[in-house]
Amino acid sequence: MVRFENVGMRYGTGPEVLRDITLRLDAGSFHFLTGPSGAGKTSLLRLIALAERPSRGLASLFGEDLSRVTRADLAPLRRKIGIVFQDFRLIPHLSAFDNVALPLRVAGVAEAKLRDNVREILEWVGLADKLDAKPPTLSGGQQQRVAIARAVVARPKLLVADEPTGNVDDAMALRLMRLFEELNKLGTTLIVATHNAALARQFNRSVLHLEDGELQAAAAAWAAS
Amino acid sequence: MSAPGPAIPFGRDGSSRFLPALTLLMVFLAGLALAAVMDLERALARWDQSLTGTLTVELPAATGATDKSLDAALAVLHDAPGIKSATAIDRDATAKLVEPWLGTALSPADLELPRLIDVRLDVSAHADLAALRAKLAAAAPGATLDDHQLWLDSFARFARSAEITAIAILVLIGGVAVMSVAFATRTGLAVHRDTIELLHLMGARDAYVARQFERQALRLALIGGVAGLVLAAAALLALSQAANAVSLLGDSVTLLPPLHLRGWNWAVLAVLPIVAGLVAMATARITVLATLRRLP
Numbered sequence: 001m002v003r004f005e006n007v008g009m010r011y012g013t014g015p016e017v018l019r020d021i022t023l024r025l026d027a028g029s030f031h032f033l034t035g036p037s038g039a040g041k042t043s044l045l046r047l048i049a050l051a052e053r054p055s056r057g058l059a060s061l062f063g064e065d066l067s068r069v070t071r072a073d074l075a076p077l078r079r080k081i082g083i084v085f086q087d088f089r090l091i092p093h094l095s096a097f098d099n100v101a102l103p104l105r106v107a108g109v110a111e112a113k114l115r116d117n118v119r120e121i122l123e124w125v126g127l128a129d130k131l132d133a134k135p136p137t138l139s140g141g142q143q144q145r146v147a148i149a150r151a152v153v154a155r156p157k158l159l160v161a162d163e164p165t166g167n168v169d170d171a172m173a174l175r176l177m178r179l180f181e182e183l184n185k186l187g188t189t190l191i192v193a194t195h196n197a198a199l200a201r202q203f204n205r206s207v208l209h210l211e212d213g214e215l216q217a218a219a220a221a222w223a224a225s
Numbered sequence: 226m227s228a229p230g231p232a233i234p235f236g237r238d239g240s241s242r243f244l245p246a247l248t249l250l251m252v253f254l255a256g257l258a259l260a261a262v263m264d265l266e267r268a269l270a271r272w273d274q275s276l277t278g279t280l281t282v283e284l285p286a287a288t289g290a291t292d293k294s295l296d297a298a299l300a301v302l303h304d305a306p307g308i309k310s311a312t313a314i315d316r317d318a319t320a321k322l323v324e325p326w327l328g329t330a331l332s333p334a335d336l337e338l339p340r341l342i343d344v345r346l347d348v349s350a351h352a353d354l355a356a357l358r359a360k361l362a363a364a365a366p367g368a369t370l371d372d373h374q375l376w377l378d379s380f381a382r383f384a385r386s387a388e389i390t391a392i393a394i395l396v397l398i399g400g401v402a403v404m405s406v407a408f409a410t411r412t413g414l415a416v417h418r419d420t421i422e423l424l425h426l427m428g429a430r431d432a433y434v435a436r437q438f439e440r441q442a443l444r445l446a447l448i449g450g451v452a453g454l455v456l457a458a459a460a461l462l463a464l465s466q467a468a469n470a471v472s473l474l475g476d477s478v479t480l481l482p483p484l485h486l487r488g489w490n491w492a493v494l495a496v497l498p499i500v501a502g503l504v505a506m507a508t509a510r511i512t513v514l515a516t517l518r519r520l521p
């Protein structure tokens with residue numbers, strides 16, 4: 001599903017913030033991405049989510065060589081990817097319903113068709129009674145669940161979540177992780193960044209550990225945490 | 226749920242105030258310029274019609290314009306082809322024409338006034354004016370024939386250059402409007418960069434983003450355009466009232482061509498806000514697509 005070989009990335013003309021990244025995310029797998037703040041977790045997720053382009057190395061996504069993907073090809077690939085941003089990035093003037101409906105509207109799904117879908121997803125994250133609420137009136141945990149609903153409403157093959165538990169209490173963090181496990185059981189490939197190594201350990205999943213822009217071997221990652 | 230509004234929070238950027246104000250001004254100015262063009266066209270056609278159908282023959286007083294030479298001139302005119310009528314203007318009427326300048330203190334008899342003959346041409350018959358002029362000079366020495374052509378020509382020249390100026394103003398307004406919308410759109414793209422990235426990451430194509438900007442530009446330009454049209458219409462009505470007032474003061478003769486827009490003229494003006502909306506929409510679309518195409 002995702003294959004990187006010696007991938008490097010820089011912002012503009014700055015230094016490489018990711019170096020020699022080699023990784024493989026198989027279909028249906030579940031990975032944690034750990035590492036200290038500034039290690040490059042967000043950058044790696046943005047690379048995987050097609051928000052940035054690699055500056056070197058071989059990268060392929062859904063079997064497509066990224067060096068050959070043109071700007072016009074990006075849209076259909078991106079529709080197979082759901083993203084949960086660290087800072088939610090909900091649109092404040094749109095209701096929870098409209099925020100969640102956005103990926104479907106962007107893909108041209110008819111209003112009549114998307115309505116039940118959006119309601120169902122918001123119900124699944126426990127926000128059936130907040131359809132019309134604007135994000136600023138919601139708590140952090142509620143906003144994060146709207147963001148997760150938006151990321152999965154179009155049934156992405158790959159879900160990328162950047163510190164989804166960073167802004168919520170432990171109980172809510174556990175609840176969100178359960179949602180991710182459910183999605184994974186339904187076949188979604190997940191990669192979840194967190195600086196909370198304890199949480200990652202608790203779920204006994206594959207852990208990718210980043211230090212200063214480089215991936216550490218899995219064993220080293222366990223030792224480091 | 227109601228129809229989805231734009232995902233981009235346009236309400237928070239300056240263009241939602243800037244664009245309507247700008248379009249208001251543009252449509253107002255374009256409305257005045259367009260009204261001027263249409264009114265000049267009409268005035269030109271009217272002057273052309275009313276003046277080419279008439280001639281004035283003048284027998285100068287200095288040559289002792291007698292009734293005899295007047296009769297001779299009239300005889301020539303009655304015989305000439307293509308002339309509908311030729312009527313001598315009597316002394317009293319001639320005196321009345323100069324009364325505004327000289328007052329009533331002098332009686333017509335005291336004045337050495339030229340005698341005038343008002344000639345109506347059969348417009349379809351194309352009278353030979355050169356031949357007529359020669360015959361008149363022979364029959365009544367000193368008689369001159371004024372076909373108003375000189376006057377008409379200079380009026381036409383004035384009208385044409387005024388028209389060209391007005392059209393140039395229209396083109397200029399259009400150019401400024403396009404540049405301003407492009408500028409506002411580029412500013413909007415920068416202000417809403419994060420939301421646009423979000424839409425792209427969800428799988429939105431550039432056309433989807435462009436559509437949001439198009440709709441916003443159309444909406445704002447229509448608001449400003451309709452307001453500008455209302456102001457232009459008010460200004461034009463006020464101008465035509467003023468012109469009417471002037472022509473009432475000056476009897477039936479007036480130098481100001483009264484502003485008389487007809488039904489279809491108003492219809493053309495009413496199209497202006499729609500044109501402004503469509504221009505804004507097209508400009509926004511082209512600007513967004515051109516700007517986004519340069520992204521990696």
Ligand SMILES: Nc1ncnc2c1ncn2[C@@H]1O[C@H](COP(=O)(O)OP(=O)(O)O)[C@@H](O)[C@H]1O
Pocket residue numbers: 011014017035036037038039040041042043044
């Ligand atoms: N938009 C950006 N432009 C330039 N440098 C950036 C940008 N985003 C992150 N960086 C830099 O990249 C490095 C990795 O940052 P980031 O990926 O955010 O790490 P993490 O998510 O692990 O905290 C840091 O040195 C950071 O300063």
Ligand SMILES: [Mg+2]
Pocket residue numbers: 041042043086162
């Ligand atoms: Mg980060």
